[in-house]
Amino acid sequence: MGSVTYKKMSLFDAPKGTILAHGCNAQGVWGSGIAVPFKKNFPNAYKEYHDYCQHGLIKDPEHGATGTTILTSLENGHRVACLITSCNFGAKKDSRSTIVLQTIIAIKDLMSYLNTYELLTEPIYCNKFNSGFFDVPWPMTEKVLKYFAERYDLNFVVCDPDL
Numbered sequence: 001m002g003s004v005t006y007k008k009m010s011l012f013d014a015p016k017g018t019i020l021a022h023g024c025n026a027q028g029v030w031g032s033g034i035a036v037p038f039k040k041n042f043p044n045a046y047k048e049y050h051d052y053c054q055h056g057l058i059k060d061p062e063h064g065a066t067g068t069t070i071l072t073s074l075e076n077g078h079r080v081a082c083l084i085t086s087c088n089f090g091a092k093k094d095s096r097s098t099i100v101l102q103t104i105i106a107i108k109d110l111m112s113y114l115n116t117y118e119l120l121t122e123p124i125y126c127n128k129f130n131s132g133f134f135d136v137p138w139p140m141t142e143k144v145l146k147y148f149a150e151r152y153d154l155n156f157v158v159c160d161p162d163l
Helices: 035-041 043-059 096-116 138-152
Strands: 003-007 019-025 069-071 079-086 124-126 155-159
Touching: 003 138, 019 035, 019 096, 035 043, 043 069, 043 079, 069 096, 079 096, 096 138, 138 155
Parallel strands: 003 155, 019 079, 019 124, 124 155
Antiparallel strands: 069 079
16 A cells, blocks of 8 residues: 655655656746756756646647646656646746646656556655645645555655754
């Protein structure tokens, strides 16, 4: 049975070979919060994410790649799972309920990658995504993670240096 566990650590200290997941916007911008160190530590992943979003905006100018995930190529020992949970950011970010719904859809999309790469048994490391600049109370996203952990036997490790 899957689980959601918490560790007092930086997400960037996760073991090599693991997936680092975080919530992203569909504009292809990593400009604030945890996205800034992601962009610094994973420049190739940023380029993959940015290009993916730009393609999504061409296909669907209103919503772009919202509700999808891109699992980037291996870089610095990790793959980055960009869960695109909001169409935009800042004052234009989606509503809390829309972000939660899009989180569900994005994690379902992530599961297709996990099957493809045979990574279903590996834990997914994440921060308390959506709870920062997307302003979604953590318990709302945590409930989504617990659902997927129990229903699909996924293991999430939530990294929080302030525990």
